[in-house]
Amino acid sequence: MKPILSVKDVKKIYGNGTYALRGVSFDIYEGEFVAIIGSSGSGKSTLLRCINQLIKPTQGSIVFKGTAVEKVNKCELRKIRREIGMIFQHYNLIDRLTVIQNVLHGRLGYMSDFHGIFDLYSKEDRWNAYRILERVGLEKEIHKRADQLSGGQKQRVGIARALAQNPSLMLADEPIASLDPVTSGAVMDYLYRICREDKISAIVSLHQVDFALKYATRIIGIKHGLIVFDGKPKELTDSIIDQIYVQGKDEFAKNELKLQRAIAI
Amino acid sequence: MNTTGKISIISEKQRVLYTLLFIGTLVLYFFSLYQLKLEFKGGWENVLKALSFAKRMLLHMDLSDWKDVLTAAMESISIAVLATIISATLAFFVSFAAASNVSLRVVSNLCKAVAAVVRAVPTLIWTLIFVAYLGLGPFPGVLGLFFHSFAYLVKAFSQSIEEVKEGNIEALKATGASWVQTMAKGVYPPITTAVISWTALRFEFNLGMSSILGFVGAGGIGMELSNTMRIFDFEKAGFVVLIIFLMSFSVEMLFHKLKLNVDKCIVKDSSNS
Structure with missing residues (x-):
């Protein structure tokens, strides 16, 4: 099966010298519902925006349905963007x-x-x-x-x-980060059901591991602009969560995340 | 911690700054006073003289030229209306090129620089230039008003555009909308009230301006005022001043009733975001 989206070695260095992405590669296939998890500043938003060229990656290739999106002209870019829906944290x-x-x-x-x-x-x-x-x-x-x-x-x-x-691909950038837990669940239900019913592949960046575990068919963990985990939800162990999120300082946050996971499974 | 003594609620730096600001203002004030060598010459005699002029203007108002004065007033209003509509329309389109968040940096800087230069020359000077080129009459008045008000509105409108949330632009772009569509659907709606309010504010200003443009030969009611004042016909001048006052005041009242208030819409915008 050919992937609907193929991201290869994408790097993004901002003008101020910040490395947002340090070489990210993955393929998305039809019908996948992928959750991207990672702490704030890990590069989740940049990655999603590189896919539809709201941000131009510094290096690497992104192929959507056989077209290299970073190479097309303005007119073709419009045609690609209209096939990729996007949902934002602040609704926009x-x-x-x-x-x-x-x-x-x-x-x-x-x-x-x-x-x-x-x-x-x-x-x-x-x-x-x-x-x-x-x-x-x-x-x-x-x-x-x-x-x-x-x-x-x-x-x-x-x-x-x-x-x-x-759209044939849906990008959601922290769609529930500004909502309360109950509303978050309802919104994720809508998003998930619609993507399933219409056979839309989705890439959803999330803060909450429990939501990622509940809905995702696959989870990608990002840390400091690199993919540190890519696999099925059940393969996401406590030690990997530790690795993705915390740098050994914040014991409380770590335990909280483990607890979330324990409840979700 | 020492609990006696006073706790200052501003920092030492602020205190020094405010003190310097106060002293600076005082120095500037007395310097200007000294520079102009103003003094109260003539005493009460001059005050009484001034009062008698005011009495002639207000109590012995001469309405005999009312037709000419009202025609001239209409001319002034028309000058202001034309200049405002043309400048606002053009400024609206140019402001998108001048706004740094939706335009190329080079284009934006160029537009802003040109607007700043045009704005630095006062309306009366613009009008004088055009009167010199085109001769007397309302046309140089319209042009003179147009230039300054165009440059002013480009600045005002483009600032409103720059305040539009980045998310609006991002969201529209992501749907595959073109630049023009993004401007029309994502940027224009939030700035509509600001555009109308700035235009209204500028119209009030243009109306005030158009009633004195006659002093430099650009037609309108200012010409009447200048003519009557020149021959010390204070009775007729009084009526002209009254009409000018009514013109400006009624427009201000009208806009107030329509709630076209720049301050209000800025407050509203910032509370939204």
């Missing part, structure tokens, strides 16, 4: 616009500049957006302004916007 909705307007932004990649600017979404796109909102349980809120929603609702709109793109 346009606050002053309505829910359905936000969802329809997912269609912009398929439209001309003129049609995009003047909101000339097709009837089909509009109905499609409505159906997607039904799937995330927000069909009653379509005309609410995005800034009037709760955090969990906002993230569901975020999922809906990504889904409107009709």
Whole structure:
């Protein structure tokens, strides 16, 4: 089986000399639901943003469905991006616009500049957006302004916007890091179910090991810009969690993570 | 720890800074006073004289030229309206090129530098230049107002654009939206109220400006004022001043009612993010 996404030896050095990624390689296959775990500053966000070129990697190759994304021109990049949905920690909705307007932004990649600017979404796109909102349980809120929603609702709109793109790959950058535990569970349920139903591969960066263990079909652990673990959830042992997260100082955090794991398994 | 004695609530550095600032202001004040050699010449006689002018302007107002004055007032308003609409429209588009977060650095710096240079020349000077080139009349007035207000609005609008959350731009880009679409859907919505408020503020300023542009020969109600003052016809000048006051005041009241207030929208924006 050919991978849908192939990341090879990707490095990213920021202008200030920070090494965010020091050579990361992995393949993603269709239907995988991959969780990327690692502490803050380990390079999770940079990695996800390199995949759809929101950040240009310094070195390495990223091949999405047979196309090298770092080599394409602007027009082709749009075509690649519209096939990769993205969900953000801070939702990144346009606050002053309505829910359905936000969802329809997912269609912009398929439209001309003129049609995009003047909101000339097709009837089909509009109905499609409505159906997607039904799937995330927000069909009653379509005309609410995005800034009037709760955090969990906002993230569901975020999922809906990504889904409107009709993506074959979903990138989620800490989708539940700003939510309370109960809402987090609900949002992860939506994300997981939708990716399963629509056969969308997903790469989700997570802070919480318990959520990674519950949903992921595969877990990648990152530390200091390097992959230190790549395998099935059940292969993730306590000592590996230690290695990914803590540098021997924070005993409390370490124990907390082990406890989470014990509860999850 | 020693619990007696006083605890200062500002640092030593701040205290020194404030003291220096205060002394500096005082020095500047007396220096300027000395430089201008201002003194209270003439005593009460001059005060009474000034009062008598005011009395002539306000109590013996001469309304006989009302048609000319009102026509000139309309001209002033039209100058301000034209200059504001043209400059705001152009500034809106240019501000996207001038905003550092959505434009190339070279382009952004260039736009900002040009705007800063244009802004450094006051409106009256711009108008004087155009009057010299194009002759008397409202057209150089429109041009003069346009230049300064364009440069001012480019700065104001591009600052609003720079305050837009990075996440908005990121999210739109990630959907495959083009640059223009990203601007229209991710950047324009959050800055709409700021753009309208800045334009309204600038219109108030342009209106005030357009009523004195006549002094340098650019038409409008300022011309009437300058003509009447020149021949010490304070009775007629009084009426012109009244009209100028009503013009500015009514616009300010109108915008206040419409809640077009720059301060308010800035506060609102920062609370959102």
